[in-house]
Amino acid sequence: MTATPEVDAGANSKDVATILNPATGEVAGTVRWTDPADVARIATGLRQAQREWEARGAAGRAKVLARYAVWLGDHREEIESLLIEETGKSATDAAQEVPLLLMILSYYVRTMEKALAPDSRPAALPFLSIKKITVHYRPRALVGIIAPWNYPVANALMDAIGALAAGCSVLLKPSERTPLTAEVLMRGWIDSGAPEVLALAQGAREVSEAVIDSSDFIQFTGSSATGAKVMERAARRLTPVSLELGGKDPMLVLDDADVELAAHAAVWGAFFNAGQTCVSVERVYVMEQVYEQFVDAVVRDVRKLKMGAGEGNAFGALIDESQVAVTEKHVADALAKGAKVLTGGKRPSGPGTFYEPTVLVDVDHSMACMTDETFGPTLPIMKVSSVAEAVRLANDSQYGLSAAVFSRNLERANDVALQLDCGGVNVNDVISNLMCTTAPMGGWKTSGIGARFGGPEGLRKYCRIETVVAPRTNVGAGGNYYNNSPKALKRMNTMMTKLALIRPKRIAK
Template sequence: MTATSDVKPFTGTGTITNPATGAPAGQVRWTDPADVTRIAAGLREAQREWEARGAAGRAKVLARYAVWLGKHRAEIEELLIKETGKSATDAAQEVPLILMIASYYIRTMEKALAPDKRPAALPFLSIKKIEVHYRPRPVVGIIAPWNYPVANALMDAIGALAAGCAVLLKPSERTPLTAELLMRGWLDSGAPEVLALAQGAREVSEAVIDVSDYIQFTGSSATGAKVAERAARRLTPVSLELGGKDPMIVLEDADVDLAAHAAVWGAMFNAGQTCVSVERVYVLEPVYDQFVAAVVRDVENLAMGAGDGHHFGAMIDDSQVAVTERHVADALAKGARALTGGKRGVGSGSFYEPTVLVDVDHSMACMTEETFGPTLPIMKVTSVEEAVRLANDSPYGLSAAVFSRDIERAKKIALQLDCGGVNINDVISNLMCTTAPMGGWKTSGIGARFGGPEGLRKYCRIETVVAPRTNVGAGGNYYNNSQRALKRMNTMMTKLALIRPKRIAK
């Protein structure tokens, strides 16, 4: 059973099926790749008026859309469950996150996008007024994944729309139905046609890249590299939020029960299909046995299934289940033990039981490759230095977690970890911090995703405007045939430029 179309290639219409039950979730009409150019041209035309509204005018439109999302939350979550096989608990997380992000940008976008006034670098340049303006890129292409059909589409689209861009959204071909509902809400809330969909697979993604002025991609590191390569043909800038293998470090002075609860939720939430999920845990030897026992206790209390009454639901399709099966089988073959789970769920549907693995090491795929499934491998370490070394021994660098009762000690360890964000005594919470950028290091991405003024300005081109304060002194630095004037100018500029360095160097 899959959540993809039953029509190959992606032409005409297709049926999307529920990965938990195999029942049809709905019909989608696929976009002809040849039509993407026309769609982008319409967006480009509409974007001019959208930019001209200014930040305050766009904020009103986004506020109406946020109200629509809130009113239709139940409808959206019902469709999420049908399309992805999520539990009701997991489905309930997406709309509130988007409302948090939208609310933050609605409050702050006017200030974030206002021109920056910059001081003169040297006293004699104070006759100039220097302003940095943030001008939106006309069309932003967003290629979104399937694991969070609402959040992964709108957390990027909201920022681009707030910045004054038009957005061409290409949702995953596995979850196109939710995107159709979000698009309907945009138009029903009275918003202009600066948001459009392109439904399909690789060919449509390539067409979106070819017609956009900026690309935001979320997905695997391998596909991200292909996106960047294609965008580079036109020197189109990209922001990539890619794979992760997020480590968690549990120190000997940690609150072990809290750490165990966090590890289980962070690993099993959304069936482990979260870019910043807890994918490996390093526990200091003195609390290792206690931590493992607490984790097993929590996992054994989890209820797996779609919809109401369950902690987490199905995986998106059998191909994703197969990755989890391969990682677990590899670990068991190399000496690991499964204390819970270790196999597919009983019955139909793309389910995999929550699996706790111990006696693991870095020779195993479960510790080095992104699993994106409900597994929790736990490794015993003898020192903090070993934990940090192993945490950094990865091509990924998205986020991490450190658990300790000593917050300052945890902060020092956090700043030794090679990743874009670290949570202390918590997991995944950096996604809720709308005032700060979220991004990855190494093969986990390029740039920051959303959060803070950076989440708006990333979609803008920077334009510096230098204007005179007075007509006095204009032309003083133009060509002058006098050797005496040239010598005087060079001496003055060198002395002025060296004033501050000489002070600091003393």
């Protein structure tokens, strides 16, 4: 069963597609694709509306976003019900998305006016104090957002919220695998009385390309390979991008860790949303002193998990057959190279794109399960002899999204965290950095470019920076214009050199 839209072979881009529930194969709903040729027209309308939206100022936009937050809270049950039908999620997994959005909305509603206020800067040299230096954050007219399928509600709006708060219009392209919930989110924007600065473009590659070609900034979330293609396309018009891409997040369990806590965290971090989370725990390095105890606790916890869509289950289906195939491939590769399955390791009988929660041991970096993003319900665990070995192996990856370190000694854990090459590290926890709305979230290496959301950075990324230098007084204005005499040049050079070296000389002492 698949969530991929079914479109007749001869159909054009305006056809209505049927979306199936991956857990049952039943119809979840239908969607009408956007004609790629219409995207430019939609973008023009959004740009026109953006002028008035920017003119409202941060305080005016905050009121609109606050009303939208109330609407999302009031319609949470409807959104989550459709989310389960569209993705095959468990109720537990589906329940995480709207609250995350409400956290982000609440944070920006409270802070956006200050974050976007003009920033006064001091003069670099005393004689420049006659100038007033102000940095302004001016929104880009149109932000294109290409969202993924694993969190169709949260991943779409967590980016849109920042762009809208900054004063931009937003053209949202949901994944063609999960287009239905985006329609509800769009309805809510309209019903809450918001202006027409948010629009949808439904479709696949051609629509994505049209969105890139029509936007002034692109936020893309997805695989590293596709992210490279997005960046290449955007480069044709020198359109800036922010990319949150793949991950292979490591978890390090030190010899002084709370093993029970670490085991619980590893199981939840690996199997939440069936492992289809960019910051899920995809590999674990455990010091040999606590390895056996940790593995036993993990296996015990995993065997208690109940798999299925809707209520009463720990996690649901994979999004479609292609994602099941990746998981099966990684497990088979590991077994062929000497790994062992302690629990799971196969697809259950019955309907739906499910895969059993799988714990792998005797793994190493020759195996895809330790080096390639699985995005499925697997938990490979590797024994290490030292912290240095754990850090080396954790950094031996093309990815650098986030990581976790477990130790009872917080100073030791923080020291290890700063040795890891990634955008965020959780100490004695997993995935929690996503909830830290005051801090930016982003990846290193092939896991992305730029911060995604969080903190003032989550707003300012959508702005162009404009510096205005204005006189505080007319005294001294024009004094150096074309004053190129040898005497004047010598005097200026002497003064500039002395002034510029005052602070370095003090520090050097």
